[in-house]
Amino acid sequence: MSRIVVSPEWCKGCELCVSVCPKDCLEHSDALNRYGVYPIRMRAGAECIGCSQCAVMCPDAAIEVYRTAKESNATRHGDCPDLRGAASDNEIVPFAGREPAKHEEALA
Numbered sequence: 001m002s003r004i005v006v007s008p009e010w011c012k013g014c015e016l017c018v019s020v021c022p023k024d025c026l027e028h029s030d031a032l033n034r035y036g037v038y039p040i041r042m043r044a045g046a047e048c049i050g051c052s053q054c055a056v057m058c059p060d061a062a063i064e065v066y067r068t069a070k071e072s073n074a075t076r077h078g079d080c081p082d083l084r085g086a087a088s089d090n091e092i093v094p095f096a097g098r099e100p101a102k103h104e105e106a107l108a
């Protein structure tokens, strides 16, 4: 199962990601961020397919997409160097977007 992580302090609430998600996975959260907007989050029970359209669309690179190593390798057509350290096909690995940890570094 794929999933996304939104860095709430990077989101400006523009809803571009919401408009492109083919599975209607995204909604506004109920807590304001530093911009005074309600950042995007994944809906409870959402069935994210890891298509990455939300991350590609986001102008602020606020979304990180994770897929299983097996799914990511299948999409990348072979043995991706990024995934050689994965412990198993079912390990969740970054697929698209910036890593949230890098966001935190930039904000520090």
Ligand code: SF4
Residues within 6 Å of the ligand: 002, 003, 004, 020, 021, 022, 023, 024, 025, 026, 047, 048, 049, 050, 051, 052, 053, 054, 055, 065
């Ligand atoms: S990766 Fe695709 S399915 Fe998942 S939340 Fe983003 S746009 Fe929706």
Ligand code: SF4
Residues within 6 Å of the ligand: 006, 010, 011, 012, 013, 014, 015, 016, 017, 018, 039, 040, 057, 058, 059, 060, 061, 062, 063
């Ligand atoms: S596209 Fe990016 S900035 Fe706009 S609402 Fe979605 S996550 Fe927030």
